[in-house]
Amino acid sequence: MHNTIYTDGVTNIALNKGMVRIEFGTLSITDRDTGGNPTIFERHQMAMTPKVFLDTFGNMERMLNLLIKNGVVKESDADEQREGPARDSDLDLDGKDRRDIKRDRRGHVVKPHD
Secondary structure, eight states: OOOOOOOSEEEEEEEETTEEEEEEEEEEEEEEOTTSOEEEEEEEEEEEOHHHHHHHHHHHHHHHHHHHHTTSSOHHHHHHHHTSTTTTOOBOTTSOBOTTSOBOTTSOBOOOOO
C-alpha cells in the first residue's frame, strides 16, 4: 500500500445498498463560509460491508483507549464525543425501534444472564 490519504474529518456516513459509505473531507485553503471558517469539501469515499464497519469501529475504539492511556486525549474529551446524537439514537440502521434491546458500547446485543 503506497497511498496516504489525509482527511480533516468525516463529512457524511450512510447505509446505501447494503454498504456503509463514509465520505471524508478536507478544509479549503481559500473558500470560507459566512462565518469566515474554512469550507470543508468531500474528497474521498470509502465503502465497506456492515461487518467490516464493525471491525473498523472496534479498531478505532482500541486506538482511542491507547490515546487516552498515553495522555494524547483526555478521557473527558473522549466521553463527550461518545455521547453525541448518534449514540442516543433509538433507531437501528433498518429504522426499527430497538429501545428494548440492550447493547454494549459497540452496538452488539447483550444477552441477559440466566
